[in-house]
Amino acid sequence: MIKIAVLGANGFIGARLVEMLTLNDWADVRPVVRSYSSLARSSRFDLESRVADAFDQQALESAFHGCEVVVHAVAGDVKTVLETITPEYRAAQRSGVRRGVYLSSASVHGQNPKPGTDERSALSDRQALPYNNAKVQAERNLLALRDQGDVEAVILRPGIVFGPRSTWITRFANDLRAGKAALLDHGQGICNSIYVDNLVHAVYLAATKPSADREAFLVGDREQVTWADLYRPVAEALGYDLAEIPEGVVSVERTAWFDRLEPIRASKPVQGFLSVFPHRLRLAAFLAYRTILQPQAVPSTPPEHPRHELSHEMSMLYSCQYKLPHEKAARILGYQPPVSFPEACRRTVAWLAFAGYPVQDESGRTPQ
Numbered sequence: 001m002i003k004i005a006v007l008g009a010n011g012f013i014g015a016r017l018v019e020m021l022t023l024n025d026w027a028d029v030r031p032v033v034r035s036y037s038s039l040a041r042s043s044r045f046d047l048e049s050r051v052a053d054a055f056d057q058q059a060l061e062s063a064f065h066g067c068e069v070v071v072h073a074v075a076g077d078v079k080t081v082l083e084t085i086t087p088e089y090r091a092a093q094r095s096g097v098r099r100g101v102y103l104s105s106a107s108v109h110g111q112n113p114k115p116g117t118d119e120r121s122a123l124s125d126r127q128a129l130p131y132n133n134a135k136v137q138a139e140r141n142l143l144a145l146r147d148q149g150d151v152e153a154v155i156l157r158p159g160i161v162f163g164p165r166s167t168w169i170t171r172f173a174n175d176l177r178a179g180k181a182a183l184l185d186h187g188q189g190i191c192n193s194i195y196v197d198n199l200v201h202a203v204y205l206a207a208t209k210p211s212a213d214r215e216a217f218l219v220g221d222r223e224q225v226t227w228a229d230l231y232r233p234v235a236e237a238l239g240y241d242l243a244e245i246p247e248g249v250v251s252v253e254r255t256a257w258f259d260r261l262e263p264i265r266a267s268k269p270v271q272g273f274l275s276v277f278p279h280r281l282r283l284a285a286f287l288a289y290r291t292i293l294q295p296q297a298v299p300s301t302p303p304e305h306p307r308h309e310l311s312h313e314m315s316m317l318y319s320c321q322y323k324l325p326h327e328k329a330a331r332i333l334g335y336q337p338p339v340s341f342p343e344a345c346r347r348t349v350a351w352l353a354f355a356g357y358p359v360q361d362e363s364g365r366t367p368q
Helices: 012-023 057-064 078-083 085-095 130-148 167-178 196-208 227-237 252-265 268-274 279-293 312-318 327-333 341-354
Strands: 003-007 028-033 069-072 099-103 152-158 160-162 193-195 215-219
Touching: 003 012, 003 057, 012 028, 012 196, 028 057, 057 085, 069 085, 069 196, 078 085, 078 130, 085 099, 085 130, 099 130, 099 196, 130 152, 152 196, 160 167, 160 196, 167 227, 167 341, 193 196, 193 341, 196 215, 196 327, 215 327, 227 341
Parallel strands: 003 028, 003 069, 069 099, 099 152, 152 215, 160 193
Antiparallel strands: none
């Protein structure tokens, strides 16, 4: 049986990967997490877990020893995305790992990709959102390391990963209950969804198919899904009518500028330069910067209804009109999503009830 180390095994995707690989007897799994407290979810299995920081090459070498495949499922900010690729690859190289599977993101193509976009489309690291650019750069760094190393590299680009414990689901449910939920065009934009179990299936194929080295694969659900399709089962389960959710508003230009400038402001050279100024002056300058560039809503008269602001990222996602293809994954990996979208929604709503949300039964009552 193949031995797979899962780096980031405590996250939404990583934890489900550990569960499914173990429960289906697909692999001998080694969860790798940053701290002992992060082992709680995988501790119900009799697994050989390791504690190692994703930035620490030496610790990763020990954690990966004896594994054939490493799955990089670490989630985090731009710094984490960019600075964990090299230590992970070099640790895998020194540990004798045969292949690494990197969970990138369909966001390398933007949140609102042009029709016709696929894996052959050129990638840009000058997008409005720093996270997108970081993922593009991370993919490039990984392939450059592969050119100099022996560890095979396979890249997966999932879209909106949802399911039990997904923040896409819990955030929307929480916003509904707080009266903060908003959509664009009544949720008719295309959601490039992938149910988490379908992604786990793709990861297993990427780890085992021999012809996948140096390839990137878009992966998604079989069905074309709108945001209304994704959110409606959640809304109905909680007793809300999706048609009554208000339209959101967004200050695209101001948000885009803020997103572009924020990583520059946070960079080491700029922070080093700013450090020569007194703290009070730096704080005043930052507050002025944020006030000028962040989107603000200051109507001259109070609106009749509450203003529901959408981030630049969400406005682009909600505006998408193109379903990203996964024909390449089907052709090379044999990827066929095993869980249908309706079944995925059913499981997700069932988890909401399990998690304590006031899910209603078919009669419209909340079970006690």
